[in-house]
Structure formats: structure tokens, C-alpha cells
Amino acid sequence: MSEPTAHGAPLSIVALDDDADFRQYIASVLENDGHEVRAVGTPEEFFAACEGRLPDVVLLDIKMGRHSGEDVLKELRRRWAKLCVIVVTGYPTMDSMRETFRQDVFDYLAKPFSTDQLRKTLAEAAAAFGLGQRPQDRLRAELGRQIRVARTAREWTLKDLSEASGVSVSQLSSIERGAHMPSMESLVDIARALEQSPSAWLAAAGF
DSSP: OOOOBTTBSOOEEEEEOSOHHHHHHHHHHHHHTTOEEEEESSHHHHHHHHHHSOOSEEEEESEETTEEHHHHHHHHHHHOTTOEEEEEESSOOHHHHHHHHHTTOSEEEESSOOHHHHHHHHHHHHHHHTTTOOHHHHHHHHHHHHHHHHHHHTTOOHHHHHHHHOOOHHHHHHHHTTSSOOOHHHHHHHHHHTTOOHHHHHHHTTO
16 A cells, blocks of 8 residues: 555545546545545446456446446445445436435545545545555554453453453453454453354454
């Protein structure tokens, strides 16, 4: 992954829109900001692009003439339930907003939107999804989150988990904050104490 730019960490973005001028505009703006953009005009091209290499973010036009953005969104969610999706449309309605948010869309941008609006939304998405990080950074953050969730579900303190796993409180605290990567031995000990699967935690982090 490239170094962060003035507009945040560089992201891989696939944009689906039937308007060729808009595709050219969005690609030009975002590539100038340091992002990698694949702008496509049909659902077939969109799914081929995502299958070739899954992006960090999808910019999805909902109203595309003969193509249904709603159908694309439903199929997208079937294939990649956690992928970050930002809907863009020139025909915003409350009903369409409600429907897209029911499909777990991160945000909704009504055309015409400013470049600052787009940049702000992408920055918020990157922060919310941990996008643009190195793989080891994502892994460290996700393992910490999974351990914290499992511990709090059992209503355990860090001291309780330390006694059950044999890993020190200070080390556990550092792991949960995402500041420290646990060794494989520590990870197995923590997972066993919490009656969890370390492989499931790794899978949740994309490994």
C-alpha cells in the first residue's frame, strides 16, 4: 500500500455509474488524491472488477437507466457482506435512502456533491472500516477487538482473562488496544481461555 496522502490513506475504489462523464470526473479527482480507481459502466464490469480484486470501497450509482443499482447492491451484499458501500445518486428520495441503509450502506451522497463532501465521506469510511492500513495493522486491530468483545461478553475483567490464560494484564491491555501483536502461543492461550477459535479471529481480519 502507498504512503498516506494529504487526503488520508490511499484506497482501492471501484465506482459503478452509467454516466461516462461522471466516471471520468470521479476517477480524475480520486486518482489525483492518490487513490486507485476502477470506474465501470455496467454491473457485469463491476462484478468482474470486484472478483478480480476486491476494493476497499464501492461507489454505487443506484439509478442507472436500464440497470438497477438496487439489484447490484443486493447481489453485492450476498457475495461480500462486509464490503464498504457508498451510494451515489442524482435522484435522492427518502424511500431509496431507507432501502439502501437497510442493505448496510455506509453513506449516501446526492449528486451533485462537492469534492470535499466525497473526501470527507471516504475519510470517515476509512476510519470506520480500518481501510488503507497495512495488513499487519488490520490484523492487530481486529484481534484486539475480537478479544475485547469475547472478554466483555463473559463479563470478565482483564485480570480474569489474565488468570485464565496466563498472559499478563499489561500484555492483554496492549493487545486489546491494538498496540501489540500477540504471539501465536499467547493467541491460542487467550482463545482457549475464552472458548473461542483463533482461526475464526484470523478469518474475521481477512487472513
